[in-house]
Amino acid sequence: DSGVTQTPKHLITATGQRVTLRCSPRSGDLSVYWYQQSLDQGLQFLIQYYNGEERAKGNILERFSAQQFPDLHSELNLSSLELGDSALYFCASSPGTSGSAYTDTQYFGPGTRLTVL
Amino acid sequence: GDSVTQMEGPVTLSEEAFLTINCTYTATGYPSLFWYVQYPGEGLQLLLKATKADDKGSNKGFEATYRKETTSFHLEKGSVQVSDSAVYFCALNTGNQFYFGTGTSLTVIP
Numbered sequence: 001d002s003g004v005t006q007t008p009k010h011l012i013t014a015t016g017q018r019v020t021l022r023c024s025p026r027s028g029d030l031s032v033y034w035y036q037q038s039l040d041q042g043l044q045f046l047i048q049y050y051n052g053e054e055r056a057k058g059n060i061l062e063r064f065s066a067q068q069f070p071d072l073h074s075e076l077n078l079s080s081l082e083l084g085d086s087a088l089y090f091c092a093s094s095p096g097t098s099g100s101a102y103t104d105t106q107y108f109g110p111g112t113r114l115t116v117l
Numbered sequence: 118g119d120s121v122t123q124m125e126g127p128v129t130l131s132e133e134a135f136l137t138i139n140c141t142y143t144a145t146g147y148p149s150l151f152w153y154v155q156y157p158g159e160g161l162q163l164l165l166k167a168t169k170a171d172d173k174g175s176n177k178g179f180e181a182t183y184r185k186e187t188t189s190f191h192l193e194k195g196s197v198q199v200s201d202s203a204v205y206f207c208a209l210n211t212g213n214q215f216y217f218g219t220g221t222s223l224t225v226i227p
Contacts, residue, residue: 102212103168108160
């Protein structure tokens with residue numbers, strides 16, 4: 001158990017809908033990362049937050065957005081869903097303390113499996 | 118830019134065979150290097166890490182040495198077991214961002 005929790009575990013929805021995925025980082029971790037894992041594209045980095053602020057952006061679609069709240073949990077919002085958005089979505093967290101960022105280790109949650117029908 | 122390149126899979130080995138999964142990286146500065154493992158139906162788990170040149174990370178019989186001269190961090194295990202069947206990811210932390218390789222699927226047959 002990494003200490004990172006994600007809800008829900010599974011989500012089935014229809015095209016055009018909007019969903020919200022939730023992540024609680026390990027206690028004390030300030031950084032949260034979101035990844036999408038699909039069979040054809042591997043593990044894709046979406047976005048990183050550090051202590052409530054966006055820190056880095058990867059291949060995140062405009063239909064997707066995220067935020068990190070004052071209690072450090074994070075939500076990933078996916079809207080106007082398409083069939084191709086079906087994937088595993090992982091959240092990871094790391095301490096993110098300044099001065100040692102390069103030795104930070106990411107700890108992954110169990111993922112949310114999104115199926116768009 | 119910074120990146121990680123890892124050996125294409127899938128890899129199939131017999132039990133007790135020697136395993137090598139190659140990983141090379143491109144980065145400026147002094148990154149940290151990681152191997153993560155993903156078992157079927159689960160999230161990625163940290164397998165081992167090395168934070169500076171010549172460091173050797175090891176865990177569960179797996180080893181990898183941070184080679185700055187060859188920009189490599191190859192994963193090795195002397196004798197694989199069926200339970201090692203999983204997908205292995207090499208990763209790089211530059212201090213600004215994490216980069217993951219595409220993953221190498223390993224199947225160990227009895």
